[in-house]
Amino acid sequence: MTTTIDSFTIVRMTVDWEPDRYERFKAQRAEPFWDLLELVHRGGIDRAVDLGCGTGELTVAAADQLGVGRMTGVDSSPAMLERAARHGRVAVDFVDGDIARWTSDCDHDLVLANAALQWVPDHRGVLERWVAALAPQGQLAVQVPANHDHASHLASVDVAHREPFASSFGGAPPADPVAANVLTPESYATTLYELGLAEPHVRLQVYGHVFDSPADVVEWTRGTSLTRFFKQLPHELHEPFVDAYREELLSRIGTDGPYFYAFKRILIWARKA
Numbered sequence: 001m002t003t004t005i006d007s008f009t010i011v012r013m014t015v016d017w018e019p020d021r022y023e024r025f026k027a028q029r030a031e032p033f034w035d036l037l038e039l040v041h042r043g044g045i046d047r048a049v050d051l052g053c054g055t056g057e058l059t060v061a062a063a064d065q066l067g068v069g070r071m072t073g074v075d076s077s078p079a080m081l082e083r084a085a086r087h088g089r090v091a092v093d094f095v096d097g098d099i100a101r102w103t104s105d106c107d108h109d110l111v112l113a114n115a116a117l118q119w120v121p122d123h124r125g126v127l128e129r130w131v132a133a134l135a136p137q138g139q140l141a142v143q144v145p146a147n148h149d150h151a152s153h154l155a156s157v158d159v160a161h162r163e164p165f166a167s168s169f170g171g172a173p174p175a176d177p178v179a180a181n182v183l184t185p186e187s188y189a190t191t192l193y194e195l196g197l198a199e200p201h202v203r204l205q206v207y208g209h210v211f212d213s214p215a216d217v218v219e220w221t222r223g224t225s226l227t228r229f230f231k232q233l234p235h236e237l238h239e240p241f242v243d244a245y246r247e248e249l250l251s252r253i254g255t256d257g258p259y260f261y262a263f264k265r266i267l268i269w270a271r272k273a
């Protein structure tokens with residue numbers, strides 16, 4: 001039984017993360033994770049992997065709730081892995097790896113990935129490798145955001161095309177990974193069926209986050225989708241970018257609070273025959 005954690009012969013798609021900022025909305029971000037865990041059938045989960053494990057807190061929670069024998073969290077962000085190491089304990093470990101290329105040889109009872117798959121392209125190819133890692137009766141449980149058409153995402157794309165930011169991107173700002181990579185719910189269901197998984201359960205769910213002010217949305221996206229711009233912008237343009245984004249966003253969603261942030265996500269569960 002060998003697990004392949006590839007040694008990065010390709011350019012990684014990941015970005016620098018700030019765990020503290022990401023965790024500011026920890027409770028809201030965890031909601032779909034708990035719903036995903038509800039889909040997983042309990043019992044007999046000896047070996048499991050959490051792909052794109054982030055800070056590792058939810059990895060440990062999954063291991064505990066599901067009674068996992070041995071859980072490995074995989075991530076490529078040094079900052080996230082440093083945080084995750086604090087949660088390491090007997091039967092849970094964390095390793096550096098690229099989830100786009102991760103696979104294993106039919107020896108996992110659970111492949112879990114919460115809010116991580118959207119960062120990598122070619123979901124059919126990636127899912128094929130993840131499904132190859134499942135033992136008979138092994139379960140796949142994946143959650144991806146699907147809100148690329150929300151003003152919170154469209155406003156940043158708009159601002160990135162304006163100066164003084166556009167020239168830092170060589171005229172081509174980094175694409176929204178959700179827009180570029182995430183498939184439709186029906187495509188995931190069809191893909192999993194074609195990969196031999198019976199009765200895939202795939203659903204689109206809207207999570208409503210109530211913020212005191214629409215401007216709080218900026219703090220949310222700063223911890224996730226805006227990170228791709230920060231990676232390429234010079235440091236002195238980070239705050240001006242956030243200011244321009246805030247102005248554009250508020251012109252689209254208004255300034256009155258409270259604000260109901262409707263956030264679409266796709267939850268995916270399937271089991272190998």
Ligand SMILES: C[S@@+](CC[C@H](N)C(=O)[O-])C[C@H]1O[C@@H](n2cnc3c(N)ncnc32)[C@H](O)[C@@H]1O
Pocket residue numbers: 012013014015017033051052053054055058074075076077080097098099100113114115116119120224
């Ligand atoms: C939005 S966070 C989710 C973290 C965790 N699953 C959770 O639910 O809190 C996405 C994580 O995926 C990781 N990630 C993104 N692309 C990756 C890749 N190609 N290989 C490994 N990890 C990746 C990031 O470093 C980040 O920690």
